[in-house]
Amino acid sequence: MFNDKNLEKFPLNRRQALKWGLVAGVGAVGSVLGVEALNRRSSSQVIIPPVQNSLSNTAVANPLAVLRDFDYGTVKQENGRTVREFRVEAHTSPIQLNRSTTFITWNLNGRVPGPTFRATEGDRIRVIFYNRAGHSHSLHFHGVHPPDMDGIKPVRNNTVMIYEFDAEPYGVHLYHCHIAPVTRHVGKGLYGMFIIDPPTPRPPADEMIMIMAGYDTNEDQKNELYAINGLPDYYMNHPIPIQQNQLIRLYVLNLIEFDPVVTFHLHANMFKVFRTGRTLEPSEETDVITMGTAERHILEFSFRYPGKFMFHPHQDAIAEAGCMGLFEVVGNAKA
Amino acid sequence: MSIFRFIGYFCSALSLAILISCSNQTPNATTSAPAAQSSTQASSAMNHSMSGGRKININSAILSELDKLEAKLGVPALSNKIQASRPYGNVEELVAKNVVTQPQFDQIKDMVTIEDIQLEGEAKDVDYMTKLALMKGHLMVAKELLDLQKPDQAEPHIGHPVEEIYADVEDQLNERKVQAFKEPLIALQDEVKAGAKDAAKVGTGFKSSMQSVDTAIAALPETQRNSPSFVLKTINGLLDTANSEYGAAIADGKISQLIEYQDSRGFVTYANELYDGISAQMAKEYPDAHKEIETTMATLTKTWPTPTAPAAPVSTSDEVSKMVKTIEASTQKVTKAS
Numbered sequence: 001m002f003n004d005k006n007l008e009k010f011p012l013n014r015r016q017a018l019k020w021g022l023v024a025g026v027g028a029v030g031s032v033l034g035v036e037a038l039n040r041r042s043s044s045q046v047i048i049p050p051v052q053n054s055l056s057n058t059a060v061a062n063p064l065a066v067l068r069d070f071d072y073g074t075v076k077q078e079n080g081r082t083v084r085e086f087r088v089e090a091h092t093s094p095i096q097l098n099r100s101t102t103f104i105t106w107n108l109n110g111r112v113p114g115p116t117f118r119a120t121e122g123d124r125i126r127v128i129f130y131n132r133a134g135h136s137h138s139l140h141f142h143g144v145h146p147p148d149m150d151g152i153k154p155v156r157n158n159t160v161m162i163y164e165f166d167a168e169p170y171g172v173h174l175y176h177c178h179i180a181p182v183t184r185h186v187g188k189g190l191y192g193m194f195i196i197d198p199p200t201p202r203p204p205a206d207e208m209i210m211i212m213a214g215y216d217t218n219e220d221q222k223n224e225l226y227a228i229n230g231l232p233d234y235y236m237n238h239p240i241p242i243q244q245n246q247l248i249r250l251y252v253l254n255l256i257e258f259d260p261v262v263t264f265h266l267h268a269n270m271f272k273v274f275r276t277g278r279t280l281e282p283s284e285e286t287d288v289i290t291m292g293t294a295e296r297h298i299l300e301f302s303f304r305y306p307g308k309f310m311f312h313p314h315q316d317a318i319a320e321a322g323c324m325g326l327f328e329v330v331g332n333a334k335a
Numbered sequence: 336m337s338i339f340r341f342i343g344y345f346c347s348a349l350s351l352a353i354l355i356s357c358s359n360q361t362p363n364a365t366t367s368a369p370a371a372q373s374s375t376q377a378s379s380a381m382n383h384s385m386s387g388g389r390k391i392n393i394n395s396a397i398l399s400e401l402d403k404l405e406a407k408l409g410v411p412a413l414s415n416k417i418q419a420s421r422p423y424g425n426v427e428e429l430v431a432k433n434v435v436t437q438p439q440f441d442q443i444k445d446m447v448t449i450e451d452i453q454l455e456g457e458a459k460d461v462d463y464m465t466k467l468a469l470m471k472g473h474l475m476v477a478k479e480l481l482d483l484q485k486p487d488q489a490e491p492h493i494g495h496p497v498e499e500i501y502a503d504v505e506d507q508l509n510e511r512k513v514q515a516f517k518e519p520l521i522a523l524q525d526e527v528k529a530g531a532k533d534a535a536k537v538g539t540g541f542k543s544s545m546q547s548v549d550t551a552i553a554a555l556p557e558t559q560r561n562s563p564s565f566v567l568k569t570i571n572g573l574l575d576t577a578n579s580e581y582g583a584a585i586a587d588g589k590i591s592q593l594i595e596y597q598d599s600r601g602f603v604t605y606a607n608e609l610y611d612g613i614s615a616q617m618a619k620e621y622p623d624a625h626k627e628i629e630t631t632m633a634t635l636t637k638t639w640p641t642p643t644a645p646a647a648p649v650s651t652s653d654e655v656s657k658m659v660k661t662i663e664a665s666t667q668k669v670t671k672a673s
Binding site: 132162181 | 394395418421422423424449466491494495497498499500502503575576579580582583584586587591592594595598
């Protein structure tokens, strides 16, 4: 049903590649060759250990699939501009949060969180939003755009809204449904990350996203369960493999409703903070960062020692209700 | 004829010339911008400049609007096909998605758009009526829950008209000189949120909210409100939404989301009320369609035996979808005949 899954999912965008001189001279030959060269070269720069995904590709909540999945859209050139076209459909589908809890999500393209839209500052963004989920919904983007693209107007069931605006400013942003009660529309899964890369790309890194969210499973306006990238405790049971001494770039978003704030903590390490991704230089180094709802940052770090290391909000009750996980640092082969 | 053909050739030659000059001006800036993309760009630019006549938004038009395209091309069930292949990022996707052929598209391309358009005539009235009908459905199920002394369950249904619909109908209310009624709805929601302790106050608030919606509906001409074709289009809108909401209520073969179950109940309740108003006329003018709609509606309605959900769903969501489709097909026979 969805073509979105076939969209371009290059680990690096073309502009980054050009900057590093990886495809110099290849451009005119053809994009296929360029991409192959790009993949080969980039994998020698950024090491991502192989990942075993225990879930099927069609699972609505699939934290490992979401982790490093960036949707660059269908790229078109219109009037001399790069347009990135994204297609999303709102649906309803149940997910299994744990052995005893089934939860009906409202989701985009059959996944929670929704796709991570990614563009470079100055690109034109076009999001074709088709609501097939019964209630009225909308997509409200953070970032700068005109009022008619602000996504607070309800889009009725079985109708389409096309949001179009310039990608600005660079940083880590988000989008979410803005129909009241927003707590319910966000809590049921209508949200995702929206990354705008700076014109001068950031250095190569193993990039991943983490969205912390809550599940109010009994409609009591409190969260019973919490999750990172859709499922409670998933990364506790399936640690994320990362390479020793590899630069990791984490795009973190707190989208937990009802609880006003969480403090993201990484074990046995320090991370550099790029607040809202709005800078190219870090503003601080720490191992805890306090984030209100909808706050998001870029965190950069690398692990010196192989082994397993936890990450979680330091509101420990929230962590223990599903919002925690592990990195598994894979040692470099001895030279 | 030959003059037009000449103009056609001239235009295509011209656009070809523009194309060539464009591609000359942008020497391989990006290798990923082949000529094919520039040509869609050129043709869509031409489409935009060709105005005149009101266009049909293929992303949002109701079936009866799309029927104009179906009639123009003489392709049976084209309206349903256009609806089923949504969404469209541009009008050319009608061809790309194999909804129509290129020659067919050339015949209708001046009639279609994906841009927000000001609805006019009957389509505008159906749109307005459907939104108010959804509000009414919400309020009707809220009333049932208030009568059952369940203000906590009634509250979301008093909220939905404001949260999901009001902003979408506000301009039309102004235009039709209907007094705004957002404030009384919010006041009622506040009262119910606070536990609906003052029964008299809730009763008055509810009555005036319902009256406001009725007044808004009464702004439509009476002939239209009594026309089977018009009412059936509204019923389709209600049932379509009820269908989606019911699907969103069920997980693991149980009704796990009470709010969506109740939403869908409200919409079907009001759809029944609307149909009662035209059923005598239907029986007389369209006996076959009437029989099918009446029987299917009766079975469909049994899906919601009570305002609070039954222990096990009476119908599966697939069964509900099927019944809604059956009713839609019958109503189409009537709306096309009229």
